[in-house]
Amino acid sequence: MVTRTRFDDSDCPVARSVDAIGDWWSLLIVRDAFDGSRRFGEFQRGLGVAKNILSARLRALVAAGILDTVPASDGSAYHEYVLTPRGKALFPVVVALRQWGEEHFFAPDEPHSRLLDRQDGRPPRPLEVRAADGRRLAPEDTIVHKLP
Structure with missing residues (x-):
């Protein structure tokens, strides 16, 4: 094993x-x-x-x-x-995976389960990574600081 x-x-x-x-x-x-x-x-x-x-x-x-x-x-x-x-606290991780899967693994008209807001019945907005000042960040806008 x-x-x-x-x-x-x-x-x-x-x-x-x-x-x-x-x-x-x-x-x-x-x-x-x-x-x-x-x-x-x-x-x-x-x-x-x-x-x-x-x-x-x-x-x-x-x-x-x-x-x-x-x-x-x-x-x-x-x-x-x-x-x-x-x-x-894993909720945003699960939502991010769901949204990524919806975008990349389903045809536009293909049926799939949907996450909806209980209050208004609409899907949540796509998650985005934002800088402290509110700018949207892409991978090229970030750097990983590695410990020495």
């Missing part, structure tokens, strides 16, 4: 973030948590992922502080998974 490379001590925020999220299943679990899934069975049915993989990803997301377990809301002996503040 191949040992997974860890980035939890990297000086790069992107590498540490990828280390915490783990893989595509983990990000899809987070997406489903934003969509209201809370129980193991809901995640399993929605994703179609094997139970052993789902168990491992849920444990890792709890260990990373992205999800927490709480007693089931119906009073049963089960528990539910809820997003922590750290997990909720």
Whole structure:
């Protein structure tokens, strides 16, 4: 079995973030948590992922502080998974991936799921990276300052 490379001590925020999220299943679990899934069975049915993989990803997301377990809301002996503040902070990341996917992987008339504002029923504006003074930033407008 191949040992997974860890980035939890990297000086790069992107590498540490990828280390915490783990893989595509983990990000899809987070997406489903934003969509209201809370129980193991809901995640399993929605994703179609094997139970052993789902168990491992849920444990890792709890260990990373992205999800927490709480007693089931119906009073049963089960528990539910809820997003922590750290997990909720992933919302812009999920929205950015959604918007990028809509733009690059769907034909203009191809049906797909849509993220809508509950208040007015409209899609949110495209996310943009802005400078402190409000200017829109492109990759060529930025530089990564690496530590010595």
